[in-house]
Each structure stands twice: as structure tokens, then as C-alpha cells.
Amino acid sequence: MATIKQIADLTNVSRGTIDRVINNRGRVSPETEEKVRAAIEALNYLPNKAGKNLAVRKKNLRFGFILISPNNYNPFFLDVEKGIKKKAKELETFGVSVDIRYTSPTDASTQIESMDYFANNGYNGIAITAINSHGIAEKIREVSSRGIPVVTSNTDIPASGRLAYTGSNYYQCGKVAANLLGLITNGCAKVGVITGSENVMCITERSLGFRDYLQKHYPNISYVGAATNNRYDEIENYLITKALLDEHPEIDALYLAAAGVSGACRAVTDSRRRITVVANDCVSATKELMRQEVIAVTIDQNPTYQGAKPLEILFDAATVGTAFIEEYYYTDAIIKVRTNI
Amino acid sequence: MATIKQIADLTNVSRGTIDRVINNRGRVSPETEEKVRAAIEALNYLPNKAGKNLAVRKKNLRFGFILISPNNYNPFFLDVEKGIKKKAKELETFGVSVDIRYTSPTDASTQIESMDYFANNGYNGIAITAINSHGIAEKIREVSSRGIPVVTSNTDIPASGRLAYTGSNYYQCGKVAANLLGLITNGCAKVGVITGSENVMCITERSLGFRDYLQKHYPNISYVGAATNNRYDEIENYLITKALLDEHPEIDALYLAAAGVSGACRAVTDSRRRITVVANDCVSATKELMRQEVIAVTIDQNPTYQGAKPLEILFDAATVGTAFIEEYYYTDAIIKVRTNI
DNA sequence: TTGAAAGCGCTACCAA
DNA sequence: TTGGTAGCGCTTTCAA
Numbered sequence: 001m002a003t004i005k006q007i008a009d010l011t012n013v014s015r016g017t018i019d020r021v022i023n024n025r026g027r028v029s030p031e032t033e034e035k036v037r038a039a040i041e042a043l044n045y046l047p048n049k050a051g052k053n054l055a056v057r058k059k060n061l062r063f064g065f066i067l068i069s070p071n072n073y074n075p076f077f078l079d080v081e082k083g084i085k086k087k088a089k090e091l092e093t094f095g096v097s098v099d100i101r102y103t104s105p106t107d108a109s110t111q112i113e114s115m116d117y118f119a120n121n122g123y124n125g126i127a128i129t130a131i132n133s134h135g136i137a138e139k140i141r142e143v144s145s146r147g148i149p150v151v152t153s154n155t156d157i158p159a160s161g162r163l164a165y166t167g168s169n170y171y172q173c174g175k176v177a178a179n180l181l182g183l184i185t186n187g188c189a190k191v192g193v194i195t196g197s198e199n200v201m202c203i204t205e206r207s208l209g210f211r212d213y214l215q216k217h218y219p220n221i222s223y224v225g226a227a228t229n230n231r232y233d234e235i236e237n238y239l240i241t242k243a244l245l246d247e248h249p250e251i252d253a254l255y256l257a258a259a260g261v262s263g264a265c266r267a268v269t270d271s272r273r274r275i276t277v278v279a280n281d282c283v284s285a286t287k288e289l290m291r292q293e294v295i296a297v298t299i300d301q302n303p304t305y306q307g308a309k310p311l312e313i314l315f316d317a318a319t320v321g322t323a324f325i326e327e328y329y330y331t332d333a334i335i336k337v338r339t340n341i
Numbered sequence: 342m343a344t345i346k347q348i349a350d351l352t353n354v355s356r357g358t359i360d361r362v363i364n365n366r367g368r369v370s371p372e373t374e375e376k377v378r379a380a381i382e383a384l385n386y387l388p389n390k391a392g393k394n395l396a397v398r399k400k401n402l403r404f405g406f407i408l409i410s411p412n413n414y415n416p417f418f419l420d421v422e423k424g425i426k427k428k429a430k431e432l433e434t435f436g437v438s439v440d441i442r443y444t445s446p447t448d449a450s451t452q453i454e455s456m457d458y459f460a461n462n463g464y465n466g467i468a469i470t471a472i473n474s475h476g477i478a479e480k481i482r483e484v485s486s487r488g489i490p491v492v493t494s495n496t497d498i499p500a501s502g503r504l505a506y507t508g509s510n511y512y513q514c515g516k517v518a519a520n521l522l523g524l525i526t527n528g529c530a531k532v533g534v535i536t537g538s539e540n541v542m543c544i545t546e547r548s549l550g551f552r553d554y555l556q557k558h559y560p561n562i563s564y565v566g567a568a569t570n571n572r573y574d575e576i577e578n579y580l581i582t583k584a585l586l587d588e589h590p591e592i593d594a595l596y597l598a599a600a601g602v603s604g605a606c607r608a609v610t611d612s613r614r615r616i617t618v619v620a621n622d623c624v625s626a627t628k629e630l631m632r633q634e635v636i637a638v639t640i641d642q643n644p645t646y647q648g649a650k651p652l653e654i655l656f657d658a659a660t661v662g663t664a665f666i667e668e669y670y671y672t673d674a675i676i677k678v679r680t681n682i
Numbered sequence: 683t684t685g686a687a688a689g690c691g692c693t694a695c696c697a698a
Numbered sequence: 699t700t701g702g703t704a705g706c707g708c709t710t711t712c713a714a
Binding site for chain 4: 016
């Protein structure tokens with residue numbers, strides 16, 4: 001509970017100099033630095049957040065968020081957007097402003113362009129739902145090296161110099177889905193999987209976790225086949241699901257590893273077969289389908305957190321520094337059934 | 342984003358007076374008050390949290406938490422305690438200190454005594470995992486009317502003048518448990534329920550939600566019978582569960598509505614029958630039993646939140662005031678299976 | 683009833 | 699390289 005002032009009194013060094021030592025701003029002689037550090041140690045100094053929060057107003061921090069457009073592509077990002085806006089309001093009181101730029105989930109160039117825009121216009125940090133592309137990785141590296149921290153959200157690009165990742169542990173989500181499918185089918189089923197483009201959603205990871213867990217724990221659940229949707233399109237999803245079900249009349253369970261639940265579920269209800277459906281995420285269409293008992297259970301991934309947390313991380317990085325920031329902020333695998341949506 | 346200073350400049354009234362108006366401290370003439378309120382409206386003034394947080398240090402706030410002892414009675418409260426300690430550390434930076442007093446889950450007098458202790462020793466707010474007793478309700482009313490806000494946690498006493506409640510919506514938890522039991526048993530089972538003392542855990546609410554949902558949605562699940570444990574004792578729980586299972590050999594599903602999973606599950610494994618077990622909470626014994634696939638699924642209630650949130654509410658009440666504080670802060674019904682614990 | 687000023691802890695700036 | 703000072707927004711105290 002020591003303060004900078006107390007350290008100043010103890011060491012007979014001015015508060016400004018103490019500040020320079022604490023925040024490694026340089027321009028301090030080795031002797032005074034050592035003296036100050038000793039006092040910091042002795043008094044067990046910890047920076048006071050309230051003080052910092054007040055002083056940071058003068059910096060007029062600005063953060064940019066590059067987000068897959070929820071309206072044009074994937075409604076999942078609606079809740080991410082909610083999280084962004086809520087946190088942005090919260091940060092207003094600290095003089096922080098937040099701007100969002102929306103991009104396509106497939107076109108890396110719009111994301112790169114937005115990165116440049118934020119980086120070249122004085123923004124102090126960037127969050128991005130990053131497309132899995134080499135160009136993005138390079139751009140993140142460049143921006144980071146210019147001293148602008150970047151946080152990935154929802155989709156990670158590990159080897160890019162980004163400060164942190166917030167989002168799902170996709171492999172685990174797949175395992176949880178398999179776990180539930182096993183419980184619901186009493187460990188006996190013929191299962192099909194509907195997957196999607198691997199550009200954004202790390203769907204391969206989910207499918208992998210799903211298959212691994214089934215293989216290990218449920219010998220009587222057989223993996224019949226998978227269908228892949230490479231477009232962001234409910235109709236395409238309907239068609240590939242229908243084709244899979246037609247081709248495999250024995251399928252009695254379905255794992256929807258990607259977005260596009262409406263199309264897939266329409267094919268399920270059209271088939272008039274009794275199929276246990278396990279999905280991911282919890283957009284409004286999913287909620288409705290759970291109420292209708294078409295989808296039995298879904299694995300959600302806390303989208304509002306994925307919007308809010310990156311901004312919190314960037315704010316912390318700008319105030320208390322990057323020392324205490326971890327690399328991974330995984331969201332829980334949140335199980336939803338019709339009674340807890 | 343207006344500040345008190347800006348309002349002062351606009352109205353030619355001093356900052357102290359503005360403060361008196363904003364916080365209703367009185368001693369302001371009607372004319373100036375009106376003038377100030379108009380300016381507040383016009384500039385859309387919102388108090389700045391960072392400023393308040395800094396100034397509040399001088400108050401040296403102290404909060405008391407009255408907690409059912411996790412070590413002597415129910416390990417569930419271990420995680421509540423964790424939440425308390427984490428938030429207490431966080432609040433240290435604002436000059437706040439937090440003290441915990443532990444009580445029995447059955448003896449109301451120790452809780453009343455602790456309430457008096459906190460109230461008579463200058464504490465600025467009290468959180469309590471309240472026993473359902475008339476004496477407690479009266480004491481909460483008394484303390485509240487003395488201007489010390491009280492927040493109930495885990496167990497509510499609505500008609501007591503308490504400021505807010507944080508914790509489970511027990512009825513909903515019961516519904517979720519029934520929902521899952523229905524899914525896992527494919528809507529066909531003979532179910533028994535193990536309940537416990539209704540003093541603390543609102544177990545009646547859970548059982549009610551459970552039965553209501555089964556009745557409404559699963560006509561082929563029959564409710565065979567219930568056993569009640571009135572002691573906080575694993576052995577008692579073992580004995581009553583064993584008795585229930587012996588009495589009803591047809592039981593193939595069990596809902597553990599109360600604490601005491603070890604005893605109940607021992608009776609289940611001893612029986613060598615295949616029984617689908619749905620539990621509540623996620624203490625370490627529960628986790629282990631899920632790994633062993635004795636318990637299929639459990640409904641958790643975010644105990645750390647139940648420790649942290651009451652302190653946050655008391656802090657907000659002491660800084661920004663009680664105007665924006667809601668009455669109910671329900672925790673989600675968190676579904677846990679072996680892959681997401 | 684009102685105003686002026688100090689102070690909460692930290693940071694930034696200018697002067698030395 | 700260091701010190702002094704003003705200021706972030708709010709509260710409190712003392713004086714008028």
C-alpha cells in the first residue's frame with residue numbers, strides 16, 4: 001500500500017524520478033535507480049490503479065477493432081459486437097475511444113487495409129478477429145513491432161507477434177460436443193458432421209476434438225461421414241446436409257461444427273428422421289431451434305467476452321504495462337440447452 | 342463526458358456546490374440547485390469513475406462478509422471464499438478492507454451476532470450467505486435502516502430490506518437438471534431425488550423446478566420418490582440414498598438436489614446398478630465423480646461470482662450510490678460434464 | 683448557503 | 699540526470 005510519494009520521502013528523490021524508474025523511462029543514474037528500487041522492494045510498492053486510471057485520461061487512448069461483419073456474414077459476431085460496445089462505454093470514463101471496422105471473413109486484403117488504417121492514424125492498440133492468412137500474420141508482426149499491441153479474438157494467429165488471444169479452445173469444444181452426444185445417445189449412434197470453411201472458425205480443431213473424444217470413449221458411436229460448406233450461405237448448408245442425410249440413411253446424430261444452423265436443421269426436419277443434433281454457438285436461430293427441440297444442445301463460447309476482453313487487455317497494456325498480460329484468455333465451453341438459454 | 346469543473350464554469354457556481362447537488366447533500370438554495378441541475382442535464386453529465394475511485398480512498402471503507410464455513414460444513418463455499426479474497430485484493434487499491442466471519446448453516450444466532458459485530462464496529466456494508474430465519478430477516482432490516490447496506494449471497498431473504506441478492510435462480514436450476522436428465526435418458530426413466538435441509542440451500546425450489554419440468558415435458562419419466570437429509574453429513578447421505586435405492590429397485594436415475602455427493606454416489610456405485618446421476622454444484626468431489634463417470638452432469642452456480650459480486654455491489658453503493666443497483670444478480674445455470682470442468 | 687483549496691496517486695512537462 | 703509543479707475528476711474541510 002505504499003505510494004510513490006512515500007518512496008520519494010524515504011529516498012529523498014523526486015516523484016518524477018521514481019516514476020521514471022518504475023516505468024523504465026530511462027534518464028536515471030544507476031545509483032539513484034538502485035536506491036529507488038531498494039525502497040520499492042522494502043515498502044512493497046504496488047501501483048495504484050485508481051491513480052493510473054485518472055491520469056491516463058490525458059493520453060486520449062484510441063483502440064481499433066477489426067470485426068467480421070455480423071450483418072453481412074455471421075450473426076455470431078452480433079454478440080461480439082455487443083461486448084465491444086459495452087466495454088467501449090465503460091472505457092469512455094477513462095478517456096478511451098473505440099472504433100470498429102467491419103470486414104469479410106474471406107478477403108484478407110480488407111483486414112490488412114484496416115490494420116494499416118488504425119496503425120497509421122495514431123491508434124494505440126488493435127483487436128482483430130483475424131483471418132487465417134499469411135498476409136495478416138505479417139501485418140500483425142509489422143504493426144506490433146511498431147509498438148502498437150495487437151490482440152487476436154475468436155481466431156488466433158499464434159506466430160504473428162500478437163500480444164494475446166481471447167477466444168475458444170476449439171479442440172476442447174469439440175470434445176465437449178462429443179461428450180454430450182455420447183451421453184444423449186447412450187453411447188450408441190451413427191454420426192455425421194457438417195463443417196465449414198477453415199479460414200475463420202478453426203473448425204478443423206473442433207472436428208478433431210470431436211472425433212478424438214468419440215474414438216476414445218464411445219466405441220459404439222460410428223463416424224459415418226462429413227460434409228463441408230465452403231460458402232457463408234444457409235442454402236448451401238441445407239443442400240450439403242440434405243445430401244449427407246440422403247446418402248447415409250443410417251445417420252441418427254449430427255454435429256454442426258460450423259455456423260449455418262438454419263440450413264442444416266431444415267434438412268434435418270425435412271428428413272422426418274429422429275436425429276440428435278449438437279451444435280456450436282448460440283445465435284438467435286440456434287435458440288429458436290432449441291426451443292423447438294430440433295437442436296438438443298449447443299456449445300457456446302461467450303461471444304460478448306470475445307468483444308470486451310481484447311479492449312480490456314489493450315487498456316491494461318497501455319496503463320499498467322504488458323508485464324502481467326497472459327498469452328491465452330480462453331473462454332469456457334458453455335453448454336446450453338433449452339432451459340438455460 | 343462533462344466534468345464537475347465544466348458545470349462549475351458554465352453556471353458560475355463552485356465545484357463544492359455542484360458536488361452537493363449531484364450527491365444530494367443538501368445545504369443548497371433552490372435557485373442554485375435548479376440552475377445546476379439544468380446544466381447537468383444540458384451537458385449530459387455522468388460521474389467519472391476514475392475520479393471517484395481515487396477520492397474514495399480517504400473513506401477507508403470496510404466491508405464484512407458472513408459466510409457459511411466451507412471447512413466445517415459445505416465445501417461449496419470454498420469457491421465462494423476464493424471469490425471474496427480475489428475481489429478483496431482488487432479493492433485494496435481503493436483503500437477498502439474486507440473481513441470474513443464464518444458461521445454454521447443451522448445456527449442463526451451466530452449470524453445475528455456477526456451482523457451486530459460488523460454493524461457496531463463501523464463497517465460500511467455487509468454481505469451474508471443468510472440462513473432462512475425470521476431473526477436474520479429482522480436483523481438485516483435493522484442494520485439496513487441504520488444505513489448499512491446488506492447484500493444476500495447464495496441464499497436470499499427477500500422481505501428483509503436487503504439491497505440486492507446475488508446467486509442462483511434455484512427453480513431454474515431444477516428445470517435445467519430435469520432438461521438434461523430427459524435428454525440423457527431419452528425421456529424414459531424412473532427417477533429418485535435426494536434432497537437436504539431447506540434452511541440454507543433453497544433446495545425446495547430446485548426440487549420444484551425439477552418436478553415441474555419433468556411433468557410438463559417428459560410424461561414417460563416417473564418420479565418414484567425422494568429422500569431427505571437433514572444433517573450436513575456424507576454418511577447420512579449415503580444411508581438415505583442406499584435406503585431409497587433398496588426400497589425402489591426400479592430407480593435408474595437420481596437427482597442430487599443438495600450437497601453431499603460423495604455419500605449418495607457411494608450408495609450408487611455400491612448398488613452396482615446403472616443409474617444416471619445428475620447433481621448440483623461442482624466441488625472437487627463432484628469433479629472426481631464426473632471423471633469416474635458416476636455423475637453424468639452437474640449444474641453449477643458460479644460460486645466465485647457469489648463471493649466477488651456482493652463486494653462489488655457494496656463498493657458501488659458506497660461510491661456511485663445505490664441508484665443503479667438492481668435487486669437480483671442471478672448466476673447462470675452452468676452445465677458441467679467431464680470434459681469442461 | 684456558498685466558495686476556495688487541498689488532497690487522493692500517478693503522469694507529463696518544463697526548468698534546472 | 700533530476701526536481702518541481704500542475705493536472706486528471708471528485709470529495710471534504712474550513713472559512714466566509
